Amino acid sequence: MRTDFLVIGSGIAGLTYALKMANRYPDKKVVVITKAAADETNTKYAQGGVAVVNDLEKDSFEKHIDDTLIAGDGLCNKNVVEIVVKEGPDRVRELIEWGAQFDKEKDGDYKLGKEGGHSEFRIIHHKDITGWEMERALLDAVSRQPNIELIKHCFVVDIITQHHLGYLVTKSSPGTECYGVYALNLVTNQIEKILAKITLLATGGNGQVYRTTTNPSIATGDGVAMVYRAKGRIENMEFIQFHPTALYEPGLRGQAFLITEAVRGDGGILRNKSGEAFMERYDERKDLAPRDIVARAIDSEMKKTGTEHVWLDCRHFSKEKFIEHFPNIYQKCLSIGIDITQHMIPVAPAAHYSCGGIKTDEWGRTSVNNLYACGECSSTGLHGANRLASNSLLEAMVFAHRCFIDVIEKIGSIEFNEKIPDWNATGTSQPKEMILITQSLKELQQVMSDYVGIVRNNIRLQRALSRLDLLWQETEQLYQGSAVSPQLLELRNLITVGYLVVKSAAFRKESRGLHFNTDYPQKSELVQNIVM
Structure with a gap:
């Protein structure tokens, strides 16, 4: 197969870029590949909403920028933060034009929520299924574009570079180029060669590297692992955000149900085993402190009391308003015997979001020529050491647009490699x-x-490296001698991602943002990104 524009991933980042390309070049083909169903993406499971300044009388770009920089704990790229915050409103308006619907007040203004780390109410949302609504609107728009081909159940194995032509490619090799991908067609069980002038990675997160995560089963870090194998640059993988409040269900392994931070934004209170509201002992912002602080506070309370969860108290809420804003959370809790008007919700932290990833510049360019990345798989410089709540969907839209702008400047000079x-x-x-x-x-x-x-601490990290080294050797041996399968490919990618997280954590000799090492509890004066 040949295509001018190849998109790997069908979440908000990939589909936004694909739509823009298809509209700009109606005579060219845009191919979008996804390894599962078209809507099975991290985007679909985003509950809270989109952080965007849409009322300059009550809010300001400067406040949103400051909130993002504070959450990022010194590692954000300020220029990128300004770009995302200031360009964000235009991208949200485009999404609304494509058909996305957000909740409104009776007077027609958008309802605005507030989440941890935000100084103002600025989160627009659709009930408690904002990501689902955005994904729906984008897929509807894609279905109306005749020059977008959406290929489902197709698993990308590797990025094609000069390495596949017999050349030695290293991280210091100049001019490494992407020519397309090899992909396993799960319908025919054949590996196909797909040549592309430009390839965009929008492969989402890597939450499945942990035992419990809010991410769906497809979040296996495929894009990050492929770029690392292709000798591209990966950055800040130690910063894994654990969402403080995933619904605790005994014995659960895999995807946990997310209790959005917006519940605490509306007044939900975290309580420990004794019923004590404990967050005031950890941060003056109490339950609305940034996620890294809340997650560590919950972890500390669980260890002190020997419990596997804490409680989120919503019993003081109006039942009607809770159901109006959080209908899916209400129904999920009810399905396991929890009536939020009478019972507190058991919650515990779960792996949620990767703040690091494929290193890009402010136009989404990676270190490999003709290869772009945006969305959660990328490290643009927006999030730094900790993502501010509801900034991720905004970042995906802004960088999808910036990738689009940069590509149209160069597409005319690129040829297929035959x-x-x-x-x-x-x-x-x-x-x-x-x-x-x-x-x-x-x-x-x-x-x-x-x-x-x-x-974390140094002994734990060293043990993890030793265990991962053995797993890597065993899996590579299996990979070299076996026909590829989705399960084997995902395992291989997850082991690579796990290694990158551990190695980056071992390199960081301090505690900053989402990375807390008890052997280095203080921040270092040297503020640096860990690039691998």
Whole structure:
């Protein structure tokens, strides 16, 4: 297959970019690849909303910029923060023009929520399923574009570079270029070569590297792992954001149900085993402190009391208003016997968002020529050491637009590389035992959760590296001799991501933002990004 524009991922970042390209070039084909159903993305599960300044009388760009910089704990790129905050309103208006609907007051103004770290009410939302609504609108718009081909159930194996032409490619090699991808078609079970002039990675997060996460099962860090194997630059992988309030269900492994931060924005109170509202002991902003502070506070309370969760108290809420704003949370809680008007909600932190990723510049360019990245898989400089709540959907839209602007300046000068060989599967066979893959995945998630969670230390990180090294050796041996499968590819990518998180955490000799190491509890005077 050949296409001018190849998009890997069908979340808000990938679809926004694809729509812009299809509108700009109606005579060119845009191909969007997703490894599952079209709407099975991290975007779909975003509950809270989009942080955007839309009333300059009550709010200001400067306040949103300051809130983002404070949350990022000294590592944000201020220029990028200003770009995202100031360009954000235009991108939101575009999304509304494409059909996205956000909740409004009776007078027609948008309802605005407030979440941790925000100084003003500025979160626009659609009930408690904002991401779902945005994904719906984008997919509807894509379906009306005849020159967008959306290929479902197609798993990208690797980025094609000069390496596949027999050249030695290293991180210091000048002029590394992306020519497209090799992808496993899950319908035909064949690996296909897809040549592209420009490739955009919008592959989402990597929450599945942990035992419990708010991310769906598809969030396996594929884009980050592929770029690392292609010798591209990866940045700040140690900053994994744990959402403070995932619904606690005993024995759950995998995707946990998210209790959006907007519930605390509306007045929800965190309480410990004794019923004490404990957040005032950790931060003057109490329950609306930034996520890293709240997650560590909950972790501390759980360890002090020997419990596996704390409580979120919403019993003082108006039942009608709660159901109006959070209908899905209400129904989910009710389905497991929790009536929020009478019972507190059991919550515990779960892996939620990767603030690091594929290093890009302010136009979404990676260190590999003709390869762009945006959305959660990228590290643009917006989030720094900790993401401000509801900034991620905004960032995805702004950088999808900036990638689009940059690509139209260069697309005319790029040609297809006709020398790329077909995929060679000679000497491989089907794995005889799937347990070799499933057990390794469980081990990886256990190691990451126990040793590289909310609180870390040097011994834990060293143990994690040792365990991951063995898992990597075993998995590479299996990969070299086996026909590829989605399960094997995801395991391989997750082990790579796990290694990058641990290695980056080991390099950072301080505690900053989402990275807290008890051996280095203070911030360093040297403010630096960890690039790998």
